[in-house]
Each structure stands twice: as C-alpha cells, then as structure tokens.
Amino acid sequence: MGLGNLKQLAPFIKEAFQHTLLVAKYLCGIHVTNTYLCTFALTQGPSMLPTFSLTGDLILAEKLSTRFEKMQQGDVVLVRSPENPRKIVVKRLMGMGGDTVKYAAGPGNNDKKDTIVVPDGHVWIEGDNKFNTNDSKKFGPVPYGLVQGRVFWIIWRILFTSMIVKQFIEDENLWAVLLLNFKWKDKMPELLIFG
Template identity: 25%
Template sequence: MRDLVVIVVIALLASFLIKTFLIRSFYIPSASMENTLLGEPGHHDRILVDELVPRLIPLQRGDVVVFTDPDHWLGDEPQPASPTGPVATAADWVAGLVGMSNHDSAGHLVKRVIGLPGDRISCCNGLGQMSINGIPISEPYVRIPPGYTAVSRDPFHTVVPAGDLWVMGDNRYNSSDSRFNGPVPIEDVVGRASVISWPITRWNWLSSYPATYNAVNQTNP
C-alpha cells in the first residue's frame, strides 16, 4: 500500500510539472474554429497545448493558440460547468492538477495567429483574400458559408501593435475575434495547440499551414 501511494504521488507530481511547464489539455466550447476544431454541443474536441510556445519557442503566423480572455471576449459564450458534489469536485481537482479537467478550460479562448507585431493586415481584395504586409494569402482552413466568397464578411485594415497578436477564428462568419475585440497581448498566450487528442476519431496534428505564410515570412512588417 505504501509503494502504491508513493507511485500515485510521483505520477501526480510528474503530471503537474508536465501541465505547468510542457503540455496542457483544453477542450473547445465554441464553433469559432470549425472545421479545424469542433466545438458544437456534444462534439467538443480536446486539444493538447505546447506551453513551450511562446516561452522558449517563438510564435509563427498560422499557429493555433490558446490564450486567457484578455478583456471580456467570452461574454455569453458557454463555459465549462463546475462539478457538483464532493466526489465530482475531488475528481475534477485531480483532473485539473494534471491538466485534464474541463473546468480548467474556463476563461480561455482558441484562435489562429494571423498577424505578428508590426504586421499590416487588410481584408478583403477583389478575390476575397486577406493581405498581410501587402501580400494576399490563400487560407484553405477558413470556413466560408454558401453564397459568400470573402474570408471575412467585415472589411478591415489594421497594424498589429508591438507585443500583440492579431488572431482570428477559422469559422470567420461565426467568430468574435480580433476584428471585433482588438489584438491579444502575447503575454496572455498559454501555448500553441498541436494535437486534437479526443475523441479518438478526431485525432490529428494541427497544422500552422506554413505554405500559406511562406511569402509573408520572407518580408518585414
């Protein structure tokens, strides 16, 4: 029994350290990133987030990132329900300790990085494309409803401030992102989402689509 307790404690400690410094799990509560990530009721994807980004590894355009709500972005969006009862509360505490609690996702959002500090971003050109630093990009991940051609229903032009990111959902016609709420401070980024971990049928790596941003990456803002 003593050895079992020691093993459990070591496992929990290791999981806690992994959650704190390396990998953390979140689930997706909204549809703003569909079809890349599913967030409709009953179809919530769970993702693994690499916390070395941006602590040690710099962010890139195209990265899918999780960040804390910088200024009441969430509004009335659904949030993970708090557990009820002592057993459920204890189980949720243990799950949260190792980064597997749904409640651990509260107060966080997930979007795709479009612009880095200094980038000039505008939308849309005659083909419905967004441009970064004067270069139009083709975004295969954007979900566009039937009857529309532009990657954003709302035209905009912005310059990303120093220390901030311009983030947008892949489901552009159903996403309250930087177009409406402004840029996100880099310091609010928890990490880069790298894998859909659950359900098993949805397991997949999350791409940053480097080819989309290749030409932009060769320019300076």
C-alpha cells in the same frame, strides 16, 4: 496505546508515507507537464469551424513555442480570454507584433477590409469561422502574455476517425490500411483505404 502497538503500526505508517510520497511525485510531474510542456484542452462552439467540430474536439497544445517565442502566423493557439481571464479560447494566430493584418469589417461587408498594425508585445487572433467568432476583431490585439500554447494535435478526431474506419472495414469485409497525416495545414487526418 503502548509501545508494542506503535511497533505493530510502524510498517503500516511507513507504507502509507511511501504511497503518499509517490502520489505527491506524480502530482508534481503532472503539474510541471501541464504548466511548462503541454496541456489538454476541449474546444466547443462554432468559432473555429471547420477546423474543429461544433460539439467539441479534444486537443493537445505544447507550451514551449510560446515560452521561446517560436510561434508563427497561421498557428492555432490557446489564449486566455482578454474579456474573461477564467476562460481559455482557441483561435488562429493571424499576426504578431509589427505585422499588418487585414480583416473583414463585418458579415454584411465581405468586400470591405480594415487594416491594423499589431503593436509590439501583442498578437492578432481570429476564429476560422470569420463571422461567428469572438476574437481580435471585437477586442483588438491581445497581449502576448495571454497566449498559453500552440495546438499541434487533435486527439478526439483521431480516435473518432479510427473507430469509424474500423466499423466500415468490418461491415464491408475489406482489408484496409489507415494512414493518419498529422500535418497541421491539412487540418484532418488523411484516410487511405486499400481493399
């Protein structure tokens, strides 16, 4: 290959390098966002019914609360499973280090409650579906370092709800206003339809 051919390839090589650099920047940005700021997760299974659907919800979790220890009892969190470190589970935070937690002893013992004091540096997590969940009642307090983030948005439910309302409006010939309330305590977006 002669020097003339290299000069002809130089613009293509330069452009390829620039595109590669741009892709690398985007991948670094995605990595930093996913590792330190927020991440997407998919819930599946019955353990968090009725908060999350059995077939799965796409959720968004922020990671700053866990890094600065700003979580509180009642938050829904992503946790690396103490039984299988490759698996991330979604549970409700019921107690932090030093808290006393009461929990149902088992499905047949609705009246019997056990009590535990959560050790420092640990959290107590439970599924919302009390008797169909694999949580701290089975494996005990979880080290705080396994908490990966705090769920703050159910993305799939919002999109799905919007599609249902749009179809309903078209079928009924109604004028409607869709208001979504993102307060976590409400668990579901509120729909207010004016017709």
